[in-house]
Amino acid sequence: MDDSVQELELDAIAPGTVLASDLLESSGKVLVMAGTALTAEMLEAVRREGITRIRVKGEEGSGEAEQERCESRLKYLFRNTAGNGPAEELHRLLIAYRQGGQE
Amino acid sequence: MTGQDDFRLDRESLSRALAALPPMPAIVNELLRSLDDPETSGEELARKIALDQVLVARLLRIANSSFYGLRRKVVSVRDAVFVLGMGNIRNLALAAAVSGPVGAHAAASGINLRGFWRHGVATALCAGMLAGRMKCSGDGAFAAGLLHDLGRLVVAGGFPRHFQEVRRVRQSRDCLLQDAEVEVLGIDHSAIGRQLAESWGFPDALCVAVGGHHDAGSLLSGSLASVVHLADAIAHSLDVAGDETDQVPWIYPPCWNEAGLSWADSQELFQEVEQRLDAYCEMFGQH
Numbered sequence: 001m002d003d004s005v006q007e008l009e010l011d012a013i014a015p016g017t018v019l020a021s022d023l024l025e026s027s028g029k030v031l032v033m034a035g036t037a038l039t040a041e042m043l044e045a046v047r048r049e050g051i052t053r054i055r056v057k058g059e060e061g062s063g064e065a066e067q068e069r070c071e072s073r074l075k076y077l078f079r080n081t082a083g084n085g086p087a088e089e090l091h092r093l094l095i096a097y098r099q100g101g102q103e
Numbered sequence: 104m105t106g107q108d109d110f111r112l113d114r115e116s117l118s119r120a121l122a123a124l125p126p127m128p129a130i131v132n133e134l135l136r137s138l139d140d141p142e143t144s145g146e147e148l149a150r151k152i153a154l155d156q157v158l159v160a161r162l163l164r165i166a167n168s169s170f171y172g173l174r175r176k177v178v179s180v181r182d183a184v185f186v187l188g189m190g191n192i193r194n195l196a197l198a199a200a201v202s203g204p205v206g207a208h209a210a211a212s213g214i215n216l217r218g219f220w221r222h223g224v225a226t227a228l229c230a231g232m233l234a235g236r237m238k239c240s241g242d243g244a245f246a247a248g249l250l251h252d253l254g255r256l257v258v259a260g261g262f263p264r265h266f267q268e269v270r271r272v273r274q275s276r277d278c279l280l281q282d283a284e285v286e287v288l289g290i291d292h293s294a295i296g297r298q299l300a301e302s303w304g305f306p307d308a309l310c311v312a313v314g315g316h317h318d319a320g321s322l323l324s325g326s327l328a329s330v331v332h333l334a335d336a337i338a339h340s341l342d343v344a345g346d347e348t349d350q351v352p353w354i355y356p357p358c359w360n361e362a363g364l365s366w367a368d369s370q371e372l373f374q375e376v377e378q379r380l381d382a383y384c385e386m387f388g389q390h
Contacts, residue, residue, distance in 0.1 A: 007377075021381050026217075050217070052345045055381070077342060078351050080279070086359030087336070087351055093369040094340055 006066070007055045010047055015040045020055040070098040110265050112258075112288045117298060120261030124205060127303040130155045134193045135246065135306050145189055149180045152192070161199055162192065165386055194227070194245055195386070201250060208260035212267075218344035219256070223249050224383050225343045228376045229334035236362050237333075238325040247312040247327045248334050254296030254313070255280075258288070279352055281317050293317050322355050329358045341376060 005020040017038050023031045023046060031049060032042055038056075046054065074094055081087035133151055137143040152158055159180055166177040166186045177183050184192055206216055227248030234244035259266045265288055273283035281291040297314025305313075308327045315321025315328040322329040332355060339351045364372065 024385065073342065074340075077340060077349060080277070080350055081353060084353045084356075086354035086356055089359070090337065090340055090351070090354065090369075093364075093366065094373065096366070097370050097373045 004057055005055055007053055010043065010052055010054060012069075013038065013043060013054065013056060015043065018057040020057050023049075023051060023054060025049055067099065071095060074098065110268050110287045112262065112265065112290055112295075117257075117261075117290075117295060120257060121299050121302050123261065124208065124257070124299070128155060128158075130158060131196055132304050134196050135309065137189075137193070145184050146181070148189065148192070149184045152184075152196070153180045158196055158199060162187065162195060165195065168386070190241070190245065194249060197246055198249060201253065201256075205253070205256050205260065209256040212259035212263040214255070214259040214266070215344070215346065218346055219252065221380065221384055222338055222344040223252060225338035225341055225376055225380055226251060226331065226334045228379055228383065229337045229372065230330050232372055232375060233330050233334055233362050236364075237330050237358075239327055239330045243306075243308060243327055244330045244334075247309050247331050248338075250296070250300070250309070251313055251316050251331045251335060252292060252296065253299055254292030254294065257295050257299055258284070258292060262288075274348060277348075277350075279350065291317070317352065319355050322358055324357065324361060329355070329361065333358045333362055337372070338376070341373060343377075343380060 015038060019032055019034055019036050019038055022034050025031045026049065031046065032038070036042070038046075074091060078087060078091045081091070130151060134148065137148060152162070162180065162183045163177060166183040177186055187195070202220065206220075210216055227245045230244035230248030231241050234241045258269065269280070269283050269287045272278075272287050273280055276283065276286075281293065284291040293314050293316055297310050300310040300313045311321055312327035312331045315326075316331040316335055318328075322332050336352055336354045339349055342349060
């Protein structure tokens with residue numbers, strides 16, 4: 001599918017970013033449609049819905065910082081698996097995946 | 104240390120909490136039984152589903168949703184079975200039956216239900232994809248993945264104070280949820296989930312998978328429990344629940360070896376789960 005889609009924390013999203021998937025209210029109604037450029041008001045409404053992460057269309061440019069964030073998040077998720085071989089292997093596979101599948 | 108002991112959950116109070124939950128609709132058990140019974144025809148199940156009006160309305164709404172992108176309108180259960188496939192019908196019926204009543208029961212505790220179901224659906228998708236490699240039925244694996252943390256809803260709904268205490272201990276120790284549960288409650292969500300699954304009359308393999316997904320003794324080769332164990336760890340590592348303090352649990356090496364994921368397999372698995380997750384959550388009404 002679209003390679004440039006990424007899922008980000010709501011706090012990391014600036015107004016003007018384009019939404020990649022429909023956002024739904026808890027009732028199931030569409031809150032914001034995919035393809036919309038998010039305004040500050042929309043981001044606030046999304047926050048009020050209790051949504052914390054959303055999928056947006058990302059520019060390729062923001063790579064390095066994003067890569068660093070992904071890796072430190074993975075390190076945090078795997079913080080209590082030291083010495084467990086399979087978890088260490090899974091960690092490595094996910095780092096590769098987050099880097100866009102480079103072996 | 105009376106403060107500590109206040110939060111112990113004995114069998115009796117657990118049984119009372121389980122008895123207070125709404126009963127499982129009969130059709131759900133029929134659908135689960137049909138997983139083990141190759142004799143059951145789609146025709147026969149369609150006839151049984153047609154007796155449950157709530158389920159019928161839901162299935163037709165989904166079959167006609169944009170997810171399937173059909174031009175012709177689906178108006179009968181038989182058509183819905185054809186469009187959605189038996190596997191999906193079962194999973195939908197399960198998700199609908201559990202998420203409605205049990206979820207509503209737990210909501211007041213402040214549990215993140217959306218995150219709970221996103222993790223459940225991701226685990227189900229992983230389990231469905233791993234099952235073949237681990238010599239297990241795909242449909243059964245999906246259902247077991249979806250329901251593996253059922254016990255967490257029982258604690259949240261039946262014992263909100265205990266739930267808060269577990270959360271506090273888990274955060275202060277930075278340990279796995281099940282370790283905090285054992286310390287505070289004397290029992291963990293998998294054992295509680297198993298009791299619920301048994302009281303609802305779920306098939307044995309499903310009860311064992313719910314009860315044993317963190318227990319090395321249950322993780323036998325080819326078992327549903329071992330598929331769910333690995334799927335759960337992968338779902339945690341994909342970080343789908345929106346839980347800031349989430350962590351990947353320890354993985355039992357024989358399960359990992361049995362799945363035998365190559366580098367390419369793993370990348371495909373991660374991608375499939377991420378691509379299908381939102382659509383499945385939407386389909387199951389759990390955004």
